[in-house]
Structure formats: structure tokens, C-alpha cells
Amino acid sequence: MTGKERVERAIRRQPVDRVPWVPFVGCHGGALIGAAADEYLKSAAKIVEGVAAAAARYRPDGLPVMFDLQVEAEALGCSLTWARENPPAVTAHPLTQGTKLADLHVPGPDEGRIGTVLAAARELTARLPDIALYGLVTGPFTLALHLLGTDIFMGMFDSPDEVRNLLRFCSDVCLAMARYHLEAGCPIVAVVDPMTSQIGPDQFAEFVTPFVSPVFDAIRDQKGLSSFFVCGHAQQNIVAMCDCGPDNISVDENIPLQYVRQVCEAKKVSFGGNLQLTSVLLLGEPLDAQRNAVACLETGGEVGFILAPGCDLPYATPPENLAAVTEVVLDPYRRDVVRTMAAETVSGERLDMSDYGQQDKVIVDIITLDSEACAPCQYMVDAVRKVAPEFEDIVEWREHKIKYRESLVFMTSLMVRNVPTICIDGQITFVSRIPPRDELVAAIQQRINEKFRMGILQRQGSLHVVGEDSDDMEQVLDAIRRALKELGGDVPVVRIREPEKFRDYGLLPGQTPAVFTVKYQIRARARVPEVAAVREWIKDIL
Template identity: 55%
Template sequence: MKGLNLLERAFRLEELERAPWVPFVGVHGGRLIGADAESYLKDAGLLKAGIEKSIELYRPDGIPVVFDLQVEAEILGCKLVWSKENPPAVVSHPLHEGTQLSKLKLPELTDGRIPVVLEATRAVKNAHPDLAVYGLITGPFTLALHLLGTEIFMKLFEDPDYVAELMDFCTDVAIRYSEMLLDAGCDVIAVVDPMTSQIDPMSFETFVSPYVSRIFDFVRSKQRYSSFFVCGHAQQNIEVMCDCRPDNISIDENIPLDFVKEIALTKGISFGGNLKLTSVLLLGNELDSKKEAVSCLDLGGTKGFILAPGCDLPMDTPVQNLQAVTELVYSEYARQATREMEHAGSLEPMSLDGHFTPEKVVVDIITLDSASCAPCQYMVEAVKHAASDFGEQVEVIEHKIKNIDGIRMMMALGVQNVPTTCVNGKVTFISQIPPKSAIVEVIEKEMQA
């Protein structure tokens, strides 16, 4: 069975002999060929080489060529900070800094890194016509936040007409870029909109649904398939996501797979996910990876389910862990053997002795990595901005669960979702970017305690 055909059947909710496997290889592809993230994301030849190596090692049914939610933002005037290990991060917001929305123009074929992405896409599709090639675009709400910054959350209530105008423009950008990717050979357009996890279903239906539905309708008109990616604690929005009529929704480990399966299949939508990125694929071993894969495969089933990590793979994800997942995908014997194994190894929570002192308020932020995760980035920025008013009386510490100590701190604080902010050990803001006033209020309350 060819990968593209298998995925098409999964999108159509046909009963399959096995679930399709789509590793979201982002800058991990650079690691496979010895290239840093910045070089990798700026060079079509390196991208092609990284994808080729990924195909060789992981035998995917589908794969994204580029996983970078800053391509469009960079073209539209956002400044980026580049990293050797992660995709770049947006560090400026043109609309917040005075640029008029009317001055922004839709991207052209020659703008920014679009030529690099399209060249790599054509090369991969020409070399692998039976592989499902994913083209990733930044979802309109996340792009709007890149352009305006966290001010968008206030404007949802204070100036909804402006937000609607902004969302309309960002949707036009998404459709324009989607068309370029489809013309280059993409079989699936994935709308990656992580910042939608920050709003409630009513706001989603008002400020997201009408716009992303236009994108999915456009892709459908081109007789291709679409997927709607979200990460973080977005469980409240799964039903409204399905109502936007994508062919697939894809989620991360923050959302129970069985919950998504029930809603998606009821709505006639395929679903994908949700292999644990850091605690298992990055920091675990081969047995951990096999156990996680079997759990997802058994829960997802063989109707409409696509096995995938919860987001793009961390650059240093061990090759052997991903190959262990590949083995499980293709071997029923390996799946059965793994079911009979006991989970190997466990972590102890971090000791909090000496972590908190009477002299200051300690704010711990549990993130995936604010350098590569947009919701994490904006939560860290919001907290640091609010805490700066208090000087040395407040200490803000980010704990990235890309490392073992980060996971141990997450366990010690009783945190279940990322990003989450804890103030003096109390879980305070869960997967929601709080306004400055709310952060200040909590800090002041702790100072007075």
C-alpha cells in the first residue's frame, strides 16, 4: 500500500489494515544530515536531503517538507530571532508597532523563503510521487497574533471589527500560500494554528471558524486534502474545529485521544496524533517509544486515525526512538510483544527544598520550549513583562520539558498541561495567556500573604 493512497483512505474514514504514519519532521531533518536549524530552513537542498534521510529511516506514509510557522510572518514584517536548534521565533509585531493593516500585502512567489520551500517541495514530490507530501501554513489566528502581538486578546472584545478585518487578511495570506504549495505538488494542506488553544469555543466560532473554513473549502475545491493542527490544552475547541470542515484534525498529548476520536468520527472527520514529544520520543528510550506508539495505535484504531507526534519533532530526537515507532507501525508481532512488556524506568519529582523563599515571589513557567512553541513564547513574554514591575522581588523561571529536569519540575508542581504558570508553587494559569493585570494581582496577593 502506497502512503498517499493509505492516507486518502484514512481521510475518507475507510477501515484500514493499519494506521498511516506521519512523523512531523521539522528541523530534526537537519540533525539527520548534520545541518543546524537556521541553515536547514534557508536552503532547499538541505531540506530535500533531510527529508530524503527521514524517508529512508522512518518509512513514513506522509511527511511535511517544512515545519516553520514564521515563513509568512517574516514576509509580512515580523522580525525573527534564529536558533541553531529550533525554528526561528517572532520577536516583533508590526501592527502593534504602528504599521497599518492596509499597508500589508499578500505574499508573492518570490517573497522571503517561499522559493526555498517550493523548490524543496517540488523536489520531494518528484522523487516520491506515492508519498503524501504535507504543506504547512500558519493558521490565520496565529499569524494575526504574530502581526499584532498579545494585544489581539483585548481587541477581541474592544474592537472586534478590527480583529475581523485582520483575520480576513490573514486568511487571504493562507489561501495564497496554500495555492503555491498545492501547485508545487503538496497533497495535504495543514493549517497549523496553535494559538487557538488560548480562546473559548464562542470566541473560536466568531474569530476563527469563518476564516479557516474558507481555507478548507479552497483546498477542497482543488481536490486535495486538509488538516487542522492545534496544540496545547485545546480540548474545549475540538468540536468547533471539526465543524470547520477539514478532512482531518491533529492534536498533541494535552488532549486525550479517545476524546478526540469520539467527536471526530461522530462529525465524519479523521483524526491524528498524539505521540508524546518530549517525555517519550525525545527523553525516553526505545521501549518507552514502543509502548507509547502501541497505546496510540490501539486507542486510535484503524478507521480515520493517523499516527503522528503531537507537534514537530525536537531536533535531537533520538533516531532509534523514531525507528522503534516505525517498527510498531509495520509489525503486528512487534505490537503484541510490546503490549506484554512492562514499562521500563520512571522519574522522581524534583525536590522543591530551597526553591521558595520568604524574600521573593517565585513564578515557575512550565513550557515545551518558548524558543519553538508559540503559546509558550507568548506566555513567558506576558509573565516576564508583568513581573518586571516588581524588580528583584519576583523571580521568573522557565522550565522546558525538553529536558529531564523540566519534566521533574512539572511533576513536582503537579502541572498537567503546557504552558502553565505557577506562582509560589500554586498552579495559576493553565494553557491561557493571562492579561498583565491578572498576573500583577496574583503576585501582589502572594507578597501580602
């Protein structure tokens, strides 16, 4: 099943092999190819390059050709102000500056930047035949707001017929734009009407439904598929949106996806959304994006749902966050991992692991979902279990199941991002890969060798010679002097002569002279060690 087929089937509420993923790459496509938004959104060639880059990087099932709701407004005479990292903003509304509605005409396919978008659409449908390309058109209500400004709200009371005439014109523009996109090869037309979130259901029925419904009918007549995008606090209008007759609706994070699903399932309309754009995709980290994606996938279900952000992706969205979403979409195992991790929030909770791994033994940690429930985890644990006895007591291993909170904290503290993972003395060594026996043995042996070298360098010691001065004691001290001379070493010799201290060394009267070797090993220097690390050191001397 190609991505295009997957999206089309999901929109029709037909079974799919997995939920389709449609990142709304608008000006973000410019960021992917190093072009500013004001450069990108004016060039068909750059749009093609940016969308192709997004297709390669995010492996989506569908993509918009362009996400700029000012295209029609600009062609109709609205002044725009451009920005380097945003779509342009409408700054002047022609109908408030002397232009009459009768002076406006439905723009042709070559007017303004409409030709630019359509050229990009034609090129992309040829280059990316397996991806469902969305042609975006500005919804009648939002276009009317571009043309008239916020006077439209006062006009609903003062001059409702004039507002209706304007909306009728905007509906005609929308119909034409939908036709242009379908003729350019886009299989899906999205009518994007965010400003409808500003009004209630009664006003929606009066000022939106009559003007947007014919657009969806026309798209259907032309064998295309339709989607109705509305962002903002639009929960009150979800039912009314479905009643307008789109094949699909798409919403943002302001609306609970569960509610959208309930309404859409009852109305037999497919739906999409609602990854969090700013908090997660822009400002979060890949793991945040994956958690959010998994939550959406679980809520959206497998029938008639498309995973998508709620709106145009910010220009500077980190590509790794979107690639992370792709990973959970494509890899069910990764979804399981994230789902398990999502059960615990450990943000900001980290152990200081800098002292980890300084005990005498080599510690092999296996971070798993749960080796009893997850096959790869089980194989990884088995691999370590079989090898460990070859090192007798030098190697100690343990499994950390991240379904437990402390294991999750341990995992994040070691900066482990994938499971199963093998860490040797706190160092990530094998990630999501069951190592062959020889490789695992070699890795452990290498660590033993390192520790041995490190131990020689870091260890210090002394000889404690316990007992009162006597002939026997003199002979003991002479033996020590000779041994040190032969070894060429420099070990301090501490004489303990006070009988009251003999008991501290566990000596009874008559058991002197006695010699003790005392070893010191630096475990932590100028820092407060974590309890987990201290516990390991203590085990060494118990």
C-alpha cells in the same frame, strides 16, 4: 498500497491495510543531515536532503515538507530570531510598530522563504512519489498573533472589527499559501493554528471559524485534502475545529485521544496524533516510544486515524526512538510484544545478573510472549526442548513468559529487548530467530567448554583427613602424600583430630580414619549476589 495512498485513504476515512505513520519532521531533518536549524530552514536543497533522509530512516507514509510557522510572518515583515536547534521565533510584530494593515499584501509564491519551501515541495513530490507530503500553512489566528502580538486578546474587546479585518487578511494569506502548496504538488495542506488553543469555543466561533473555514473549502475545491493542526490545551475546541470543515484534525498529547476519536467519528472527520514529543520521543528510550505508539494505535483505531507526534519534532529527537515507532507500525508481532510488556511497568527495577551463569549447569533461558499463544515463541521453545536431552543433566532450560511481572524484570535485567530470545547462561545468544539445531548445540557446547576452563581456574579444594593419630591414619596420610606427588598438585590437607568434631562430618565412632574432599568455587566476589543467582548455586550442591 503506497504510503501516500494509505494517508489519503485514512484522511478520507476509507479502509487501509494498516494505520499510516506521519512523523512531523521539521528542523529535525537538519539534525539528520548535520545542519543547524537556522541553516536548514533557509535552504531548499537541505530541506530536500533532510526529508529524504527521514523518509529513508523512518519509512513513513507521510511527511511535512517543512515545519516552520514563521514563514508567512517573516514575509509580512515580522522580525525573527534564529536558533540552531529550534525554528525561529517572531520577536517583533509589525502592526504594533507603525505598520498599518493596509500596508500589507498577500505575499507571492517567491517572497521571503515561501519560494524556498515551494521549491523543496516540488523537488520532494518528484523524488518521493509514494509519500504523502504535507504542505504546512500558518493558520489565520496564529498569523494574526504574529502580526499584532498579544494585543489581539485585548483587541477582541476594544476593537473587534479591527481584529476581524486582520483575521480576514490572514485568511487570504492562508488561502494563497494553500494554493501554492497544492500547485507545488503537495496532496495535503495542513493549516496549523496552535494559538487557537488559548481561547474558548465562543471566541473560536467568532474569531476562528469564519476565517479558517473558507481555507478548507478552497482546498477541497482544488481537489486537495486538508488537516487542521492545533496543539496545546485545545480540548474545548475539538467540536468547533471539526465544524470548520477540515478532512482531518491533528492534536497533541494535551488532549485525550479517546475524546478526539469520539468527536471525530461523530463528525465524520479523520484525526491524528498524539505521540508524546518531549517526555517520550525526545527524552525517552526506544521502548518508551514503542509503548506510547502502541497505546496511540490502540486508542486511535484502524479507521480514519493517522499516527503522528503532536507537533514539530524536537531537533535532537533520537532517530532510534522514531525508528522504534516505525518498527511497531510495520510489525504487528512487535506490537504484540510491546503491548504485553506495557502491561507491566518495571522501570528502574533490575536484578544484578553479574553472577548469573556461574553454576555448574548451563542454563538456557527462553524469553517469550507465551509459547502457547505465540508461534515463533513455540518454535523457539521446541528447538531448545529437543536439544537439551543431548547434554543430559548438564543443561537446564526454562521459559520466561513476559506476561508475568517477574519474567519481565528478568528480561530487562538481562537487557533483552526482543522476544523470543534465547540466552545461554545469561548471555543473549539468539534474538527473534529460531536457531538451527546444529547452531544451538554448538552454542551450548561452547558454553560448556568455557565453563569447564573457568571451573579449573576458579576452583580450589582441600582434603580433610578425619581421625585420631594411629597406624591406620599414618598409612592414609602416606597414601595422600604419594598421590599428590604423582599428580604434582598442591592441595591443602586438613587434619581433624578432635573426636567431638567427627560427628560434624557425619561419622559414627569406629568409622575413622576417614577422608573428605572439599571443593570451593568462587561464586561472588566483593558483591551481594541476587537471590536468583544464589538459588542456582544451591541447586548445584543439593
